[in-house]
Amino acid sequence: MNNFTTIDIIFVLMLILSLYLLVQVLKQEKSLIEEPITHNKKRYLIYPDKLIRQCGISPSHYWLWYWSVKLVSVALVAFLLIEFFDSILLIVCGSILAFFLIDVSLLFKRSARRNQINQSLVFFTNLLIVFLKSGLSLSNAFRKAGQFGLHKNNPLAAELELIAYELDAGRDRAEAFDQLSSRTGVESLNKLAVIIKAGINVGSPVSDGLQSLADFLRLQQELQLTSRINRKALESTFPMAMVCFPMFFVLVFFPAGQQISDIMSLLGEIL
Known part of the structure; x- marks a missing residue:
């Protein structure tokens, strides 16, 4: 004991x-x-x-x-x-x-974090364009977009605060934006980094490229939402068929089978 x-x-x-x-x-x-x-x-x-x-x-x-x-x-x-x-x-x-249990939990956590960042990226990009057109610097625009456009618990807000801190500290912009996409593993942030680096190197307005990216991300979200709705509709078809099949059998096949049985019995009596 x-x-x-x-x-x-x-x-x-x-x-x-x-x-x-x-x-x-x-x-x-x-x-x-x-x-x-x-x-x-x-x-x-x-x-x-x-x-x-x-x-x-x-x-x-x-x-x-x-x-x-x-x-x-x-x-x-x-x-x-x-x-x-x-x-x-x-x-x-x-x-x-x-x-390997902790590794599996980390994989699920990374997937959930990426989805949360992708869902917030369209609104953040539009807000970033507004702040850039208002005359703010790149680091301040990132910081303001993260503060006013995202919840403080949003993972994208933490990453934006970090990259603004790096830019204020004097880190190379191209390297900072490369690290942003590498730290998150989000493909859309990689596109954002490429657009900003290209604008910095060429000297062209960054807001035009960001607007194109925002339109692309919005279209991508709409396609993903449509695909999710279609998948849910397809998934609901099977249980609906399982529920409706007994009723369909009783209303259609059973009366028809009973009539065929009566006809066969009548033919048997005649013959």
């Missing part, structure tokens, strides 16, 4: 520690302004710094949390499987899946 109580206490402590570490790792937009230029300080570790940065997390600050969650997850799953199962293969497979 004492041994079972000790096991329960260890299990609860490991579970609490694992949940705490997971929350810390997945905390959004943490310390991005503290390190405007991201360097890979842990090159000797197998560490997905690019994936973590695209999730809105500073890689240099979270490598310890990342590996702690991995090790705690493996220990927790292995402990549970050992307690309830005797299969070594099951224990090994469960431990391997637990080892």
Whole structure:
């Protein structure tokens, strides 16, 4: 009984520690302004710094949390499987899946973050054009568009604040906008960076290219919305068919089958 109580206490402590570490790792937009230029300080570790940065997390600050969650997850799953199962293969497979659990959660988080940025990009681009035409500098236009056009919890707002901070600090504009698209992994931001870099190098107005980009992004969003509606309509067709088929069978096939049966019985009596 004492041994079972000790096991329960260890299990609860490991579970609490694992949940705490997971929350810390997945905390959004943490310390991005503290390190405007991201360097890979842990090159000797197998560490997905690019994936973590695209999730809105500073890689240099979270490598310890990342590996702690991995090790705690493996220990927790292995402990549970050992307690309830005797299969070594099951224990090994469960431990391997637990080892990559944090990576899968980061992939989902990156996908959700990219979708949120894409949804906010059209309005931000239009607002950026307005501020640029009003005479603001590029860094101030980015900062104002992020402050007044986006919610403070929006991941795009954090990235805009960061790039404005970099431009004010004197970083090369072409390099800063290249890093913007690399930090997020959003293809539309890459197009935005290309347009701004081309305008800076050639000396042409950036607002004209941004207006074309805004129109393209708006059309792309409309096509995605139409495709999503069509997919939902197609997905709803199958359950509707499953629900309507019994009624269709009762109203159409059953009376017809009954009439055919009566006719065959009548023919049998005549013959």
